[in-house]
Amino acid sequence: MIYDEPRLLAGGDRAIFVEFGDGIDPELNCRVRHLMLAIAREKIPGVIETVPTYRSLLVYFEPLEISARKLKDTLRRLAQSMGEIELAKPRLIEIPTVYGGEYGPDLEFVAAHNGLTTSEVIQLHTSANYLIYMIGFMPGFPYLGGMSPKIAAPRLETPRTKIPAGSVGIAGTQTGIYPMESPGGWRLIGRTPLKIFDPTREPPALFQAGDYLTFTSITPEEFSRIKQAVEQGKYSVKVTLME
Amino acid sequence: METFEVLQPGPLTTIQDLGRFGYQQYGVPPSGALDDYAFKIGNMLVGNAENAASLEITLFGSQLRALRDTVIAITGADLGAALNGKPIPRWESILVRRGDIISFPRLNSGCRAYLAVSGGFDVPKVMSSAATYTKAGIGGLEGRALRRGDILHTLKSPATSEGARVPPEYIPVYPHQNELRVILGPQDDYFSEDGIRAFLQADYTISAQADRMGYRLEGPRIEHKLKADIISDGIPLGAVQVPGDGLPIILLVDRQTTGGYTKIATVLSIDIHRLAQAKPGDQVRFRQVTEDEALGYLQEYQQKLQTLRQLLQDSPA
Numbered sequence: 001m002i003y004d005e006p007r008l009l010a011g012g013d014r015a016i017f018v019e020f021g022d023g024i025d026p027e028l029n030c031r032v033r034h035l036m037l038a039i040a041r042e043k044i045p046g047v048i049e050t051v052p053t054y055r056s057l058l059v060y061f062e063p064l065e066i067s068a069r070k071l072k073d074t075l076r077r078l079a080q081s082m083g084e085i086e087l088a089k090p091r092l093i094e095i096p097t098v099y100g101g102e103y104g105p106d107l108e109f110v111a112a113h114n115g116l117t118t119s120e121v122i123q124l125h126t127s128a129n130y131l132i133y134m135i136g137f138m139p140g141f142p143y144l145g146g147m148s149p150k151i152a153a154p155r156l157e158t159p160r161t162k163i164p165a166g167s168v169g170i171a172g173t174q175t176g177i178y179p180m181e182s183p184g185g186w187r188l189i190g191r192t193p194l195k196i197f198d199p200t201r202e203p204p205a206l207f208q209a210g211d212y213l214t215f216t217s218i219t220p221e222e223f224s225r226i227k228q229a230v231e232q233g234k235y236s237v238k239v240t241l242m243e
Numbered sequence: 244m245e246t247f248e249v250l251q252p253g254p255l256t257t258i259q260d261l262g263r264f265g266y267q268q269y270g271v272p273p274s275g276a277l278d279d280y281a282f283k284i285g286n287m288l289v290g291n292a293e294n295a296a297s298l299e300i301t302l303f304g305s306q307l308r309a310l311r312d313t314v315i316a317i318t319g320a321d322l323g324a325a326l327n328g329k330p331i332p333r334w335e336s337i338l339v340r341r342g343d344i345i346s347f348p349r350l351n352s353g354c355r356a357y358l359a360v361s362g363g364f365d366v367p368k369v370m371s372s373a374a375t376y377t378k379a380g381i382g383g384l385e386g387r388a389l390r391r392g393d394i395l396h397t398l399k400s401p402a403t404s405e406g407a408r409v410p411p412e413y414i415p416v417y418p419h420q421n422e423l424r425v426i427l428g429p430q431d432d433y434f435s436e437d438g439i440r441a442f443l444q445a446d447y448t449i450s451a452q453a454d455r456m457g458y459r460l461e462g463p464r465i466e467h468k469l470k471a472d473i474i475s476d477g478i479p480l481g482a483v484q485v486p487g488d489g490l491p492i493i494l495l496v497d498r499q500t501t502g503g504y505t506k507i508a509t510v511l512s513i514d515i516h517r518l519a520q521a522k523p524g525d526q527v528r529f530r531q532v533t534e535d536e537a538l539g540y541l542q543e544y545q546q547k548l549q550t551l552r553q554l555l556q557d558s559p560a
Contacts, residue, residue, distance in 0.1 A: 009429035012509025013537040015479035017429045024474060036268075051267045051477040053501050058477030060264075063541055068534050136475065136501030139270045139379050143475070179270075180379060197269075199369050199381045205269040 002028050006035075006079045008072050009056075013063055018075055019056040024145065029133050030087070032057045033210045035075070038082040044074055052209045053134045054143070091211045092129060094238035095177065096218045096226055097168050099125075099190040103223070106187035110153045110170055122217050124148045125189065129212045129242070130175065140179030140197025140205040144213060147175045159185035166192045168215065177213075179205070190215075193227035194237065212242060245310045246360060246397040249389050253305030253347065258364050258383035258395075261294045263372035267477070267500040274374035274382065274496050277455055277519035278355055281319035283548070284413070285359030287555045288316035288336045290403040295363030296373035298389075300356045306346045307358075309339045310394070314361040314403045320353025320417065320520055334409035353417040353520040362400035376497060378456075413551050417520040420446075423493075424532045424540070425483065425508035430473060433505040434485070438466035442483075442507055443529055447491065451523045455497040457484075458518065460527065464489030465507060475503040481510030483529070493518065493527075511537050513544045 002021035009017040020031040032052045039050055039059065046065030051058040061071055099122045100107040111118045130144040137143075152173045160183060163169075167178045169186030178184060179197035192215075196206050207213065218226070229235035249256075261282065262275025276282035276299055283293040303322045316336045317324045324331050325346050331337055333356075339345065347356060366373050366384055375383025384393060431439065447462035471487040478484070478501060482494045486504045493510060494502075495518075508529065510518065521527065532540070 010426045010509065010534065011429055011477070011479035011506075012426050012481050012511065013534065013541060014512050015477075015509070017476065019429075019476070022474065049265045049267055051500060053476045054474050056476045058267075058479065060267075060479070063538055064545060067538065134475070134501060135268065135270045137270065137499060139266075139381070141270055199271075199379075199386075202370075203269060204266065204271065204370060209268065 002031070006076075008075060011058060013068070015058055015060045016068065016071060016075065017056045017058050018079060021055050024054050024133065026131055026145065028055050029131070030210075034082045034085060034087060035079055037087065038078040038085055041085070042074070042078060044071070046071070053136065087210070089241040089243070091207070092240045092242050093207050093211055093213050095168075095192050095194060095213050095215050096222065097190040097192045097215045098218055098220055098223045101220070103220070104168065104188050104190035106153070106169075107189045110151055110187055110189055113153050114151055116150070121151050121189065124151050125175065126215045126217055129214050132207055132209050132211050132213065134209050135205060138179065138182060139199075142176060142207065142213065144175055147173055149173050153187045155185040156187065159183055163188065164191060166194065166196060168192060191223070193223050193230055194235075195230055206237060244365070244397055244399065245394050246313055247307045247395040248310055249306075249391055249393040249395065250308055250344065251304055251306035252389040252391055252393075253300060253303065255301040256305050256389045257299050257375040257377065258296050258366055258373055259299045259375060260296050260373045262496065263370050263374050263376075263382065266370050270500050271370065271379070271381070272376060272497050272500055273480070274376040274455075275372070276357065277496055278319050278357070278516040280415070280516040281355075281357050284334065284409060284551065285316045285318040285357045286363070287552060288318070288334070288407045288409065289314050289359050289361045290400065291359060291361070291363050295359065296366060297360070297364065298358040300347055300358060301354065303347050303350045306344060307395075309341055309343045309345070311341050312339065313397065314338055314405055315345070316359045316407075317356055318359070319356040321351035322347035322356045323349040323351055324356070334414050336403065336405050336407040338405040354522045355519055360397050361403040362398040365396040365398045378497065407555055409551065410554070413547075415517070415520070419524075420526045420528070421517050421521055422528050422530050423514045423518060424511045424537070425529045426511070426534060426537055427508045427531055428506075429476075430505040431507055433467055433470070433473070434507055435466045435468050439507070441465050442491070443531055446526045446528050449521055449523050449525050449527065453523050455495055457492050457494040457498055458521075460491045460493070462490070465491060467505065471505050472503055473505055475501045478502050478506070479509055480512060481515055482506045483508045483510065511540065513541055
C-alpha cells in the first residue's frame, strides 16, 4: 500500500522518517530512493546522512543547523516535486557463484524440500534479476526481492556458528549473500568469490539499494581464478545498465 | 610515535572518535564514543580537536605503560585511575613521563572512562573515521579491542601542558537511577494506551545484556495493539525497540542500521551520554518531551559545552 501523502515520523531529536507506505513493493521502494536522490541534489545544510529501507527513508540531521520543523517542510516539498527527477537506469550486477558441494551444503536440501533436482534449483536461482530493496542487518547485507517461491526453504533450526563470507543462501522466500564471515541460519546453496563488502573500498559495498543482482553459475576452478583476481585487484565486476 | 604499551587491556578497551557517518546506507553503524560528553571534554583538556581518537575503557582492569612523555586527560567513569599506583584526578590534564604506568584498578562509579592524549591516537581512518566497530572488524586498531602487548601510536601536536581543569559544575555524577527524555514515535501508534502508560511510568532495570549495541531492559511489559513486527526500517540512535516479548531495548552506537521491530520512542541525543555510564542493575525511567522542548534542551546543552570550551581555551594552563 502506498499512502496518498508520505507520513513524517519522529526518530528522536536528530532523525525523521519519511514513510511512503506499508508493504514490500518495487514502486514504493522506488519513491524512497527518489527522495534520497532529491535530498542529495538539494544539498540541504544540516542533513548528515540518509538511510533507505523498504518503504521509508530515515533522514539524520543536526538540529542546530536546521530545525526539525524546517526540515519537515523541505522534505514535504521534495516528496511532492520529486516526480520531476529522473532516476538513473538501475545497474545489474553479476554475482558469479559456485553452487552446491562444500560451497553450498544445503543445495540438496533446498532441492528435496521443493521436489526439484539441484540443477533445477540452480536454473531457477540464476534466471531472476533481484532488486536490492535495502542494505542492513550487517555491513553490506542486501535485502533482495524477486526470488521464485519454487525454491523457498525454511531456515536452519540451529544456526551455523560460522558461515564463510560470500555465502549465498535462502531463508523463506528470500535469497541473500553474507558479506562477511558470521553466524547464520540461512540455507546455503552456493558461494561467490567476490568481495561483497570491503571497508577499505569507497563505497565499501559492491552495490547500493536500487541496484539489481543476478547470479551466474561457475565452476570451483573459476571460483579460484576469480578469487585470486579479486585479491590482486584485477577482477572487474560485470555491471550492465537495465532497460 | 610510539606512546603507550598495553600491559592489561581490561574487558573492552577500544579506540573511538565521535563516529562514522554516511555509511548507514551500506549497513555500517556509526560506532564512536558512547559517552560523547566525556569524550569531547577529554580532547578539550589536552588541546585536541574534539573528534581526535581516544580510548574508551569499559569497566576496570586496564593498564598502560607510557613509552614517552606526554599529556593525557581521563574523563568519564571513575575507575580508580592511578599513575604508578597513586590516584590521579579525572577531568584534568596530566603530564605522564616515559615509564609511568597508568592503571584503572576498580569501578567506583559509571561504566566507561575515556583517555585522551595530546595529538590523539594514530590509526588509519576507515570510512573517514577512527571509531572501532569490533563486530565487523572495522576501524580503530585492526578493527578490534586492545590486547596485551599492543603498541599505541599518537600523532604529533603542539605542546600541551598539564593543569587544565574542568570546573566541578561540569563534572557529572553517575547515579544508579536515570531519567531519560524521549520523543514518542515512530511506531507509538502500534502500542495500546496501557502499553504507553507502562513505558512512561515504570522503572526499568538495565539487564546483563547491555553493550555498545544496545541495552536490554527488564520491567513491566509494554503492550502492543496487534503486532510487534513491522516491515524493516532504519534505527536512529536511542531508539527504544519493543519486540514481541514487550521488553524494551535502547539501541546505541553499534546498533544494526535497520530492523523489523516496533519502536515506541527515541531517547534524546543529549541523554545518551548519561545512559552510557549506567550499568546492569541500574534503573532508568522515561519522560516524554515535545520536539520543541527537545530543541530547547539541546541548545542549552550546547551553550554549556561552548562556555566550557571557551573557559579551557582561555585558561592560563
